Amino acid sequence: MYRYDHYDQKIVDERVVQFRDQVRRFRNGELSNEEFLPLRLQNGLYMQRHAHMLRVAIPYGLLSSRQLRALADIATRYDRGYAHFTTRQNVQFNWPELDDAPEILAELAKVQMHAIQTSGNCVRNVTSDQFAGVAPDEIVDPRPYCELLRQWSTFHPEFAHLPRKFKIAVSGTEENRVALTVHDIGLQLYKDVNGETLIRVIVGGGLGRTPIIGSVVREDLPWPHLFTYVEAILRVYNRFGRRDNKYKARIKILLKALGVEAFAAEVEKEWAHLKDGPATLTGEELARVAGHFTDPLYETLPATDAGFEQHKADNVAFARWVSRSVRAHKQPGYASVTLSLKPTGTAPGDLTAEQMQQVADWADQFSFGELRVTHEQNLALADVRLSDLFSLWKKAKAAGLATPNIGLATDIIACPGGDFCSLANARSIPLAQAIQEQIDDFDYLFDIGDISINISGCMNSCSHHHVGHIGILGVDKNGEEFYQLTLGGHAGHHAGQRREAALGKVIGPSLSAQEVPPAVDKLLRAYLLHRIDGERFIDTVDRLGADPFKFAVYGADAHRKEAAHG
């Protein structure tokens, strides 16, 4: 993974000094609340329901064991002994004191981490494929491009006060595993016939109040133009994006207002001035950064391992875990392992400091000292020998991190919701737990198979409920928590099948917290009833449409009720 040089280190160190002084000036009244707000946000500090929350950047989800230990240490010393991993591959502390934040940032800087631009109206942490560099279907390793963009966007002077937040995702596979089309910019890397990397530029996707699938604005952009092209897009957005209404301020609204062609023409016009200018990326710089992402020292191993096969045959529980948690690797004899942070009864994505220490040990022992944060709020060890899987499983099982539910109905993606977030209409975590309890039977879960269930506590859609096969959205009804169910969304990939991203549709009137778990159960049972050979949940939904599912949840009067709600 990328290691800082002294320039990177200096910039992060100077940020700590700067923020320490900003907190001091806020405390002594030199900075008003309003003036301090964007400063703390661009350092990942939110004001939540009960306390501050600090969001720390994990650039494109990559973490070393040393960094994870530092996070564990921070959780112990400055928080309540745990941390929360997010769908944007970051980590959040829910209980730090504002006055401790500079100290925490200083601790982070020691392990080459920071909280820069993890919030606020600026370019946020770039996200990417959690299996970058090890996926067998990878065409271009996205990690160097992500790191280059991290540096380019860090303290970009012109784009620190955008109309709204700005999220970039990068993918180097044909299958879209990073939800490219629901980002402000999605960059898809591929190769031309000569092996040169090209970029497909997708702009204007996003969820939230007005979910929109992004549009391709540029095909075949040669890689040296990465920065200048992104700069052109951001300049057009910074100048012309709406600022009068925060719900209409994302770039997707500008793109819709202008139309894709006119928007693309505007970007091309701007880019014409920048193309081949000094901000053009050089081969040397790409090579320097790419040099940090070379393969670890893999052993030459056979593609199969007899001991591993034997354990699978002998141990049903292990075999079950392997079927969900272990993923093919480009290197023979290796696999990638996902550790589930979704055992029934815990908050999805939460990990205790003790578990973090354990995972760091396993990363050292089994996976070259590195790990990844997944978009589904789990952790992954990317480079594990097949012969080590059984030992790893036993350790993970003992630590409560081997629930065999990756990609299954209890692998629920949930935002912090009403328990923490001051914007929430409803709680997410207890609902996720109640759904898990409702369907907590492995035979049932495995029978249902691949599915994604996403719960957002409000329209900000932090858990991407629009692209969940089943999406659950917290709504406020006369001060009470209700939940809207959507069906048929997908994030643009699904268990190895390439497909376009789609937004789920609301299936009926909103339900109370007690009604949701049985309703989800009814949706799942309707699928089992209607599926034909080998169909997955989402395939059955696509084939039959929503009607049989509406019927399962709302009965014969589904349509009437829906109409009554307008």
Add this chain to the structure above:
Amino acid sequence: MAEIIRNKEVVQDDWTVLREADAPLPETGKIIVPLTRWLAERGALKARKDVGVWLNPDDDPAALVDDLASLPLIAVDFPVFRDGRGYSTAFLLRTRYGFAGELRAIGDVLRDQLFYMQRVGFDAFAVREDKNIRDALNGLADFSEVYQASANLLQPLYRRVARGGAA
């Protein structure tokens, strides 16, 4: 006389910003007029050497291209510091249109934005009056190194130095 920061120093300033588009023009003295006024009375204003123009966040700096060689000063207004359009305005004035005169940030101009402002090409800052301008001066030195190219440094870090030395 008010104080401003110019070329990294606190100095006395004798320019007056005419905020209202139809305010009466003082007979003498250095004035900064709104773009609309400039465009409407360009001939007469050009005859005076001591007239600068200020731009709103949504003013197009391209409207001034024919005047850039002769204008001594352009100001960009920040009605609220969170409105970042002025950064692009400044960048364009400096790099695209080659404005070489004084480029001044006016309005809600605060210490914690000065570093970014100087990077996009501002060289003068009319710090908000209720703030300590000498304290604000420190904001220009928040960072000693930057990654990306902008108006005050046209080459990105990777073209300026040999990267990769140990941290």
